Every structure is written in structure tokens, then in C-alpha cells.
Amino acid sequence: MRTAVVLSGGIDSSAIAWWKKPDVAIFINYGQTPADAEESCARNVADRIGAEFSKISIDCKSIGSGSLASRDALSIAPAKEWWPFRNQLLITMAAARAVELGVKKLYFGSVSTDKFHADGRPLFFQQISSLLQSQEGELIVDTPAIELRTEELVKISEIPKDLLLITHSCHISNFPCGVCEGCIKHLAVLRILGIEY
Ligand SMILES: [Zn+2]
Structure with missing residues (x-):
């Protein structure tokens, strides 16, 4: 089965990429402020796992909120960093590319600590996977780390320290x-893992 990962170049999606070795790494520049750094890291990870790198650029900044959009978060935001329906947007964009590339399974890097927002919870991923499976392409969304903390995911994935x-x-x-x-999360995870930086 041809697989892809939505790869942001952060710890979680990079560890999933290393763990699952998908055929394709999909990077999305959706207008997030640190897109250039994320893309460079995502390209590195894709190279190391031998995945095809596929980039999508769609500027959604005008509907963003929170620190990734360089704006104050909306009043309903559960955290300073919250972009309305971001996972829904990212999965929809990645799914459109995935079906074009013949991908049947799309890995998404949410972890247990992402549950503070509704689109980081298992119910959301079950629902969006069902929604996609009911349409052309019958794409499955898989979140293998949804019950793991980032440090647990890093250990299971065996991602090399230099890549991390x-x-x-x-x-x-x-x-x-x-x-x-x-x-803060990045530094805390490296500290828990005993990795010097
Ligand atoms: Zn920072």
C-alpha cells in the first residue's frame, strides 16, 4: 500500500516519518510564519528516509489565528497557538495531493498532548478518515502516535539523534x-530524553 506522511519538520511528524517510512512526504506551506525553516527540516527528513518530497503552497494566513499566524489567537482559542480547523485544512490539502499520487494511507503526527484542541482528538481523526474513505480515492488517515506522548513516540520511532x-x-x-x-515543548522533550543540544 502506498503511504504518505504530512511532514511539518517538527519532532512529532519527523519521528512518525522515520518510524513508518512512508513513500511520500507531503509538506504544506499554508502561510505559517516559520514555513521556510519547517520546509528545510522536512526536506532533510524526507531525504534521509528516501521519501518523495511533495510540496503544497496555499496561503491560508488570512484565516489563521495565534502565534503561527503572527496574530493574537481568537477568543475561543484553547491556546496561544491555535489556528481554526488547521488539522482539517491540512488533511484536506494533503489528501488532495495524496489521491493524485496514488497514496492509500496518510499518516498524521498528532500525539496525546494535542488533545487540548478538538481536532487533535481520536474522534476527529476517526471522523475525517471516515469522511475521506466515503469519497473517491478511499484514503485512510492514520495517527499512530495519538495515544503516545512525544518522548514515547521518539523512543518507539528510533529516529536518530542528529535528525531529531x-x-x-x-x-x-x-x-x-x-x-x-x-x-518550550521542543526543549522539554529533548531534556526528558536526556539529549544535549
Ligand atoms: Zn519559538
Whole structure:
């Protein structure tokens, strides 16, 4: 079965890419502020696993919210970094590319700590997978790490340390700022894993 991963170049999707070795790595520039750094990391990961790199550029910044859109989050946002329906948008865009490429399974890198937003929960992924399977292409969405914390995923995936160290998690910049939610999580995970940086 031909598979693809939605690869942001962050720790979670990079670890899933290493773990599952998909045929295709789909990177999406949807207008997020750190898109250039994310793309560079995603290209590196795709190269290392020998996946075909497929890029989508669709500027959704005008409907973004929160730190990845360089704006204050909407009042209904569950966190500073929250973009309305982002996972739905990303999966829809990736699915359109995936069916073009003959992909049957799409890996998405959500982890257990993403459940603070509704589109990071198992129910959302079951629903969007059912929705896609009911349409042409019969694409399955698989979230193999949905019950794992990032540090557990990293261990299971056996992603090499050097690749882990080049992943990009900063929400506000193409260079790690060290203080945003993305950087704080990145540093905390490396610390838990005992990785020096
Ligand atoms: Zn940052």
C-alpha cells in the first residue's frame, strides 16, 4: 500500500516519518510564519528516509489565528497557538495531493498532548478518515502516535539523534526563539530524553 506522511519538520511528524517510512512526504506551506525553516527540516527528513518530497503552497494566513499566524489567537482559542480547523485544512490539502499520487494511507503526527484542541482528538481523526474513505480515492488517515506522548513516540520511532536535533518547532520564527510554546515543548522533550543540544 502506498503511504504518505504530512511532514511539518517538527519532532512529532519527523519521528512518525522515520518510524513508518512512508513513500511520500507531503509538506504544506499554508502561510505559517516559520514555513521556510519547517520546509528545510522536512526536506532533510524526507531525504534521509528516501521519501518523495511533495510540496503544497496555499496561503491560508488570512484565516489563521495565534502565534503561527503572527496574530493574537481568537477568543475561543484553547491556546496561544491555535489556528481554526488547521488539522482539517491540512488533511484536506494533503489528501488532495495524496489521491493524485496514488497514496492509500496518510499518516498524521498528532500525539496525546494535542488533545487540548478538538481536532487533535481520536474522534476527529476517526471522523475525517471516515469522511475521506466515503469519497473517491478511499484514503485512510492514520495517527499512530495519538495515544503516545512525544518522548514515547521518539523512543518507539528510533529516529536518530542528529535528525531529531535539526527538527523545527518554533511557532513564531524561522530561528528557534526559545520562549514560544513550540520551543518550550521542543526543549522539554529533548531534556526528558536526556539529549544535549
Ligand atoms: Zn519559538
